[in-house]
Amino acid sequence: MSFTSFHFYVFLIALVILLRLVQHNGQKKMLLLLASYWFYMSWDWRFGALLFAMTVVNFYCGRLIRYSARPKIWLSVSLLFSLGVLGLFKYFNFFLANLDAVASMLGMSSHINILHIILPVGISFYTFQALSYTIDIYRRQLDPVDSLADFALFVSFFPQLVAGPIVRASYFLPQLAQHTPADSAAQQEGVMLIIRGLIKKVLLADILALHLVDPAFTDYANHSSAFLVLALIGYSFQVYLDFSAYTDIARGCARLLGYQLPINFNRPYLADSISNFWQRWHISMSSFFRDYLYHGLGGSKRGNVYINLVLTFVAIGVWHGAGWNFLLYGFCHGVLVAFERYMRKYGWFGSQTGWRWALAVLRTFFLVCVLRVMFRAEDLHQAGGYLQAIWQNMALSFHLTTAGAVALLVAIVLHLIPQHYMALWQQRYLTTPQLLQASVVVLLLYSMLMLGSGEAPFIYFQF
Structure with a gap:
């Protein structure tokens, strides 16, 4: 049940109405828990x-970590089980395929059968959410929750279950303990976030995919280098609009239900360095790896800080998918971040202003776009073929549809508009008569849902 489907909004509206009819907080949480499981099992009941x-x-590992005499053992159980399940579903076939390839290179006959394992939607996200709970308890930063139902709702809360943001237990569990119904301002904020997300997804990201990105990556050998470069820029905006759209809709749904989810993006393509890019992009994920892996490896205090950075970003790359292209994607970002840290250490790299800042932003955006090839390509072979086609098909002529050109232009302009202007326009809309607001909302939702029809899945569903 996708966020762009009509059925989802029937489900959401019905749930909001039912929650208003229930007075006791425990009953509200139980209703939300059942709704979250129903939402998740609508993808596949298994x-x-x-x-x-x-x-x-x-949940039980968290309690044993706090109350048993050997907390490390139970933390290890939590890590081994959670990461083991994630590895089985996400990386087992990748491991078998590479084992088979190595055996063939050594001249050994292999009869390894690839298992047909379905990748559960959202497993990378809710695995990390569950681990944030046990790790924080082990670090004495969080007390274990008494209610299994509360913890189950934290892990399964449907707005962010499938594609984030990754919500930590210390952020969300206190909201469950002191839940307050959404007031008028929260409801208005929620509706605006949902509309903004649908616009990003249906009217911009999906159009960029259909008219620019997919044609380039499907048949890159027969396109000019100018079109392929433009498609890389288009894909960078497509993946941002697509993912931030999901986050906007998730945050909007949570606000309608009376909860808060963290902001996950901060105009990442205005970053003036790769380090700054990761402070603005998928903030909940990058901060998770920073706090739980980078600092766990020693950060800047133990070991080699540059190796720790590279290892962290390799893990970020592999988190996105089981493929050498994702591993190399993370490795390249890690090397760039480590290089920037080295340069900053000696005063050769720092914050810029004016035209120097503009050049730094352009340089960072160029690097991000080039590395996106490995993110979009199915494997390293396709990524290399795409880059080779850019080098070989030197031509400026290309055919870009009007819809694709408009979507790309609007995406760039919206990214450059200062946030306070966007907030001002939103406030002006909220001061209009409520009947006019409702009419605009209904018209937009209907038109976008009919255009989207739930056929184009969000990109991060595959992760």
């Missing part, structure tokens, strides 16, 4: 059992 197992194991 996913519910996996989500429940992840919940139960980490």
Whole structure:
């Protein structure tokens, strides 16, 4: 049940109405828990059992970490189970395929059968959410929750379950303990976030994919270098609009239900360095790896800080997918971040102003776009072929549809508009008569849902 489908909004409206009819907070949470499992199992009913197992194991590991004499053992159980399940579903076939390739290179006959394992939607996200709970308890930064139902709702809360943002237990569990119904201002904010997300997804990201990105990557050998470069820029904006759209809709749904989810993006293509880019892009994920892996490896205090940075970004790359292209994607970003840190250490790299800042932003955006090839390509072979086609098909002529050109231009302009102007326009809309607001909302939702029809999945569903 996609955020761009009509059925989802029937489900959401019905849930909001039912929550208003229930007075007791415990009953509201139980209703939300049932709705979240129903939402997740609508993708595949078997996913519910996996989500429940992840919940139960980490809930009891959290209690044993705090109250047993050997907390490290139970933290290890939590890590091994959670990461083991993630590895089985996401990386096992990748491991078998590479094992088979190595055996063939050594002249050994292999009869390894690739298993047909379905990748559960959102497993990378809710695995990390569950781990944030047990790790924080081990670090004495969080007390274990008494209610299994509360913890289950934290892990399965449907707005962010499938594609984030990655919400930490210390952020969300206190909201469950002191839940307050959404007031008029929260409801208006929620509706605006949902509309903004749908505009990004249906009217911009999907059009960029259809008219620019997909044609280039599907048949890159027969396109000019100018078109391929433009498609790389288009893909950079497509993946940002697509993912931030999901986050906007998730945050909007949570506000309608009376909860808050963290901001996940801060205009990442205005970053003046790769380090700054990762402070603005998928903030919940990058901060998770920073706090739980980079600092766990020693950060800048133990070991070699540059190796720690590269290893962290390799893990970020592999988190996105089982493929050498994702590993190389993370490695390249890690090397760039480590290089920037080295340069900054000796005063050769720092914050810029004026035209120097503009050049730094352009340089960073260029690097991000080039590395996006590995993110979009199915494997390293396709990534290399795409870059080779840019080098060989030197021509400026290309055919770009009007819809694709308009979508790309609007995406760039919206990214450059200062945030306070966007907030001002939103405030002006909210001061208009409520009947006019409702009419605009209904018209926009209907038109976008009919255009989207739920056929184009969000990009991060595959992760």
